[in-house]
Amino acid sequence: MPLISRDDVARVARLARLDVTEEEIDRFADQLAAVLEHAADLATLDTAGVPPTAHPFPLVNVLRDDVAGPSLDRDEVLAMAPAAEDGRFRVPRILGEAP
């Protein structure tokens, strides 16, 4: 079984911006290892020369005419925001503030 350490789990949780408890770290370490063990058949698969598929059908560069159309109503959108002010989303500080 691929070994997934508690440090690995904590690192992945940070990448995913997901706060996890100590108990969740233990549980995820076991469960992720079990699923990845099942996926071990992929690791041993000979895929030399096989291109990856990201999407079932190759539709590329789907463009529309550059014409202005209706868009979402700003007030309706902001009415659903956790916090809004002056027609914008209000969020906590992103950078350190000057003293």
Next chain:
Amino acid sequence: MTSAVDIARDVRAGARSARDVVETHLSAVAGREAELHAFNLVLADEARAGADEIDRRVAAGEDPGPLAGVPVALKDNLCTRGIPTTCSSRILEGWRPPYDATVVARVRAAGAVVVGKTNMDEFAMGSSTENSAFGPTRNPHDPSRVPGGSSGGSAAAVAAGFASLALGSDTGGSIRQPAALCGVVGVKPTYGLVSRYGLVAFASSLDQVGPFAGSVADAALLLDVIAGHDPADSTSVPRPAPSCSAVLGDGVEGLRIGVVRELLEGIDPEVAARVSAAAAALDAAGAKVEEVGVPATTLALSAYYVLATAEASSNLARYDGARYGLRVAGDDVTAMYGATRAAGFGAEVKRRIMLGTYALSAGYYDAYYGQAQRARTLIIRAFDVAYASYDLLLAPVTPTTAFPLGAKTADPLTMYLSDVCTIPSNLAGHPAISVPYGLGAGGLPIGVQILAPALAETTMFRAAAALERSLA
């Protein structure tokens, strides 16, 4: 229960009022919804008002459309403007979208009456509807058992007569598997045939919206309404969709149908027996049926749980407390993200975000994500080989009939194995349909699956209709 085809015909002709139809279905809801919990939200007042408007239009000599007065239930991951859309998640509780999904606009424009938003596994991640933040849905055939998932509420709503038709979404089997377990018809269309605009994304290269119905003809009626190009979805197939309703009587004479050997391995004998019976029935109806190997399908489950979780980890990054849904305060924006997502997501969604983030992270990307993408290519090639010799393929939908609530919640991998027969079609982007085909022990429904190459829905529906006729 009256079919959708009959309801629409009678309402358009003025022979039956849409209000009468909707009252019949709301009575069924009043009778069993407390027991089954198919809905996150029942829109009784809106449905009555919508039905009255249909009746007014018929009285005025107008034609409300091909779904005139037909009660339709919508999976709660389809955006409905001004009406809560939760994905059965605390993180979207109370959110009212500022727009309608294209499929919602299309069924309304065709005269359908929306009766409610159906329960589901949170963000469509699950195979039993037990991962809903609002409690599980129960199987109408045996309420001690699951309805399947993730579109379990939509399947149960049709099976219980709460709605004549329903829409769901299918990323790895989330329409076909609950359809089979609830004894109704479920269709996953070709990727791109039906617009995903307004479908809350889980795994964007696999997700597809499709119908639940009480019969093959009803499913074709709904698919014909929702299929077709949508400029708002860049992955929408830019060509007109053929009518599936038009071909239902065409029969299967001369069609070559392969029974997929690999997808029968490990399947319960009572389910495998119904697949054999379906093969015999199609053969008797004039098709040439034989067993075929599609070896790479055995890679599908592993590839899926890497690809789907990787795409989900990216798609669900948007739930951060900044613009909509739940926010848990934090000292800075990073603390807000972490606390909001910890409080808002349930255990299975967290598990899949973690798995997907791991598979995409530096050092593991090629071993897992890259290999899974190459396995996807091999699966598509294996189908291409099979479809060079066969028009359609036949397989089980699920390894077993409906299982008891709680039977698979302790071990995620066991639950994932519920989708082993349905996942290959999502990876290939191909259509597939689940058709009820008899009962197993305890009177529990069994479905069989007809798979088709991309955009071969009409051939698929010919066989599905023939299979349904063989039961009559």
